Amino acid sequence: MDSTSTPAAAEAASHSTPSQLQFTGNGKEYFGIWIVNMLLTLVTLGIYSAWATVRTKQYFYGHTLLDGHRFDYLATPIQILKGRLLAVGLFVIYSVVSSYFPLVGAIMAFALVLLVPWMINQGLKFSMRMTRYRNIRFAFKGNLGEAMVNFVVLPFVSIFTLYLLMPWVLKRIDAYIHSNIRYGDKPVQVQLEGKEYYAAALLVMLLGILVMMLLGLAFKLAGGINMNPDELGSVNFGMFLIVPLYLFVISALQGIYQALIRNHILNNAQIEDVAEFKSTLAPQRYALILATNAMAIVLTAGLAFPWAKVRKVKALAQATQVVVLPGADQVLDTAQQADSSFAEEAANVFDVDISLT
Amino acid sequence: MIRGYFYQPSSSRVQEAVARLSGNRVAIYTGDECLRETMQDTLSVSAHLPGQASELTFTDGARFVPLDVTHRWSFQSGKSSLLASLESNLVLIVCALVATPVLLYALLFKLVPEIAVTAVEAMPDAVVEQMGQQSMVLIERAALSPSELSAEQQQAVRDLWQDTLAQLDLSADKYRIDVYRSDHFGANAFALPHGQVVVTDELALLLAEHPNALRAILLHEIGHVERMHSVRLASQAAVASIAIAMLIGDMDIVAEVVLGSGSALMDLQFSQNMEWEADNYALVQLARLGYSGEDFAQALESLVSLDEDEEHSWLKYLSTHPSLQERIEHARTHTPAL
Numbered sequence: 261m262d263s264t265s266t267p268a269a270a271e272a273a274s275h276s277t278p279s280q281l282q283f284t285g286n287g288k289e290y291f292g293i294w295i296v297n298m299l300l301t302l303v304t305l306g307i308y309s310a311w312a313t314v315r316t317k318q319y320f321y322g323h324t325l326l327d328g329h330r331f332d333y334l335a336t337p338i339q340i341l342k343g344r345l346l347a348v349g350l351f352v353i354y355s356v357v358s359s360y361f362p363l364v365g366a367i368m369a370f371a372l373v374l375l376v377p378w379m380i381n382q383g384l385k386f387s388m389r390m391t392r393y394r395n396i397r398f399a400f401k402g403n404l405g406e407a408m409v410n411f412v413v414l415p416f417v418s419i420f421t422l423y424l425l426m427p428w429v430l431k432r433i434d435a436y437i438h439s440n441i442r443y444g445d446k447p448v449q450v451q452l453e454g455k456e457y458y459a460a461a462l463l464v465m466l467l468g469i470l471v472m473m474l475l476g477l478a479f480k481l482a483g484g485i486n487m488n489p490d491e492l493g494s495v496n497f498g499m500f501l502i503v504p505l506y507l508f509v510i511s512a513l514q515g516i517y518q519a520l521i522r523n524h525i526l527n528n529a530q531i532e533d534v535a536e537f538k539s540t541l542a543p544q545r546y547a548l549i550l551a552t553n554a555m556a557i558v559l560t561a562g563l564a565f566p567w568a569k570v571r572k573v574k575a576l577a578q579a580t581q582v583v584v585l586p587g588a589d590q591v592l593d594t595a596q597q598a599d600s601s602f603a604e605e606a607a608n609v610f611d612v613d614i615s616l617t
Numbered sequence: 618m619i620r621g622y623f624y625q626p627s628s629s630r631v632q633e634a635v636a637r638l639s640g641n642r643v644a645i646y647t648g649d650e651c652l653r654e655t656m657q658d659t660l661s662v663s664a665h666l667p668g669q670a671s672e673l674t675f676t677d678g679a680r681f682v683p684l685d686v687t688h689r690w691s692f693q694s695g696k697s698s699l700l701a702s703l704e705s706n707l708v709l710i711v712c713a714l715v716a717t718p719v720l721l722y723a724l725l726f727k728l729v730p731e732i733a734v735t736a737v738e739a740m741p742d743a744v745v746e747q748m749g750q751q752s753m754v755l756i757e758r759a760a761l762s763p764s765e766l767s768a769e770q771q772q773a774v775r776d777l778w779q780d781t782l783a784q785l786d787l788s789a790d791k792y793r794i795d796v797y798r799s800d801h802f803g804a805n806a807f808a809l810p811h812g813q814v815v816v817t818d819e820l821a822l823l824l825a826e827h828p829n830a831l832r833a834i835l836l837h838e839i840g841h842v843e844r845m846h847s848v849r850l851a852s853q854a855a856v857a858s859i860a861i862a863m864l865i866g867d868m869d870i871v872a873e874v875v876l877g878s879g880s881a882l883m884d885l886q887f888s889q890n891m892e893w894e895a896d897n898y899a900l901v902q903l904a905r906l907g908y909s910g911e912d913f914a915q916a917l918e919s920l921v922s923l924d925e926d927e928e929h930s931w932l933k934y935l936s937t938h939p940s941l942q943e944r945i946e947h948a949r950t951h952t953p954a955l
Contacts, residue, residue: 289667292704299713302720322669329622329631355858359851360744363751394631395624395680444629593627
């Protein structure tokens with residue numbers, strides 16, 4: 261009956277084999293949640309979006325299982341709503357000022373850039389604190405100075421190197437984010453290598469150029485045919501073709517880069533004595549998933565979104581294994597500070613998106 | 618007896634356990650050892666989510682999660698299951714599918730413009746003045762350079778402007794005209810909200826022999842200022858972006874694409890409507906000044922011939938305006954209510 265309360269040593273055998281991360285949700289259930297969320301959000305002029313966020317996250321976290329135990333999303337709708345109202349307030353001021361006083365708006369936009377590192381830190385702190393596994397919350401311990409260097413100074417400097425520095429900057433950003441995550445009182449350790457980022461960036465760029473050239477050629481050939489029929493029709497037809505095609509290519513390239521980087525990060529990350537990670541996401545498979553997802557969403561005017569999201573999350577879970585080490589039973593929850601989702605919301609509204617996958 | 622996992626408070630320790638219900642008490646056992654025993658009303662029960670068992674949280678933070686993912690507790694409040702049953706109700710889902718686009722349309726095309734118009738009416742003059750001047754600073758830096766027309770050519774434009782203002786009884790303090798060279802705008806004219814109208818060298822040259830056509834265009838631009846079109850567009854954009862930011866919060870990229878193109882469409886529709894309004898203003902004023910709609914139509918027709926000659930420089934002007942042919946037709950049939 262009793263499994264994990266006995267001394268860890270007795271458990272060693274069962275813990276040394278990797279356990280598969282599982283996602284047990286399905287597109288049908290999520291479709292119901294998604295459409296009801298959307299309707300209630302519109303009916304309440306956006307207020308319900310806080311409840312919608314919580315419900316969606318609860319659904320996805322709760323269906324993510326490791327070693328038989330599910331993840332929990334802990335934020336309450338009121339926390340999200342407060343943050344969202346503050347963020348919207350800030351956004352109202354910014355958009356009113358920038359449309360009526362463009363000059364002042366430009367200055368304000370510059371000031372906001374300086375706020376970005378703080379917002380990113382707060383957002384990460386909030387989302388980590390709201391994630392729980394086996395009664396232990398995650399935490400994020402980044403500091404403002406490092407965030408400023410990694411998110412503002414270095415990306416700006418890399419412009420002057422014609423973006424040659426950018427893969428290295430992205431490596432630093434990922435290292436900063438992941439090495440500052442804590443599971444309870446245990447820090448995550450990562451050893452990232454710049455050359456992996458350069459290899460991924462180079463591959464994606466070369467593929468991008470190749471596809472561009474092929475498409476250019478294809479359209480040149482198609483252009484010859486377009487001259488004959490009535491012009492308006494063919495121009496519109498071309499536009500209808502170009503947009504989904506562009507989305508398809510961009511999503512595929514994105515998939516290749518994300519898969520390579522995700523594998524590199526997870527395969528080089530560990531929580532000492534608690535867990536080791538393993539990611540075997542095949543870039544071409546993930547690229548195909550993201551690209552066909554984008555197509556499906558466009559072709560169904562958005563209706564395929566729940567199916568696409570579940571499909572993506574399933575693929576990510578399937579490619580992830582975690583070796584749960586004996587120390588996993590001895591993690592303690594450290595004291596948690598006051599909760600604020602303002603920064604996370606401000607980051608969302610201003611479209612400063614950072615993803616942890 | 619309900620099998621599940623028991624999670625110790627603030628610790629990663631997990632035990633397989635069973636929950637036993639008796640009367641209004643809940644007890645958690647592992648083997649024969651009782652881990653917790655408490656009254657049902659001191660427990661908090663998590664919300665219903667499809668495919669996830671409802672968990673019990675004790676006051677000290679310990680939790681019990683049943684193994685059976687469909688498990689629901691008999692003492693769970695019905696309120697928390699309401700959403701779950703809505704989300705799996707086929708009729709409601711179909712209704713939501715129909716109602717969502719309709720509501721989106723109503724919000725973006727009815728409510729937002731309404732709010733924008735109210736905002737414009739409440740706008741103090743000082744704000745409009747600031748808005749115009751600051752826009753001008755940015756436009757001047759980005760796309761305008763000093764006029765290269767001769768002093769006489771510039772004076773001709775100014776005389777026509779003064780003449781038009783005087784006839785319309787409009788304040789020369791508020792309304793002013795400037796001539797600039799601009800490669801970006803080509804042959805064009807535009808109005809700023811505080812009453813400044815800019816005519817490019819190319820336009821002035823093209824219409825030097827057609828003063829009536831230029832007058833029609835100037836009246837059209839004055840119409841934009843009088844009807845506060847750019848203020849309306851700006852407040853439209855501000856209100857729409859606020860509405861979109863509020864809605865998007867959670868809806869991810871798809872919604873962003875859909876709402877983004879919706880608001881672009883809205884902008885387009887409104888700027889076209891505003892061109893018609895400005896045309897109507899020009900037509901009414903022309904009639905007052907003793908010209909007829911036919912004059913305006915002829916002026917526009919002279920633009921059509923220019924359109925053919927100077928296809929490239931005119932393309933830009935036309936892209937933001939309704940079709941010239943339609944406008945000529947409209948000018949011919951328009952009978953201003955005096």
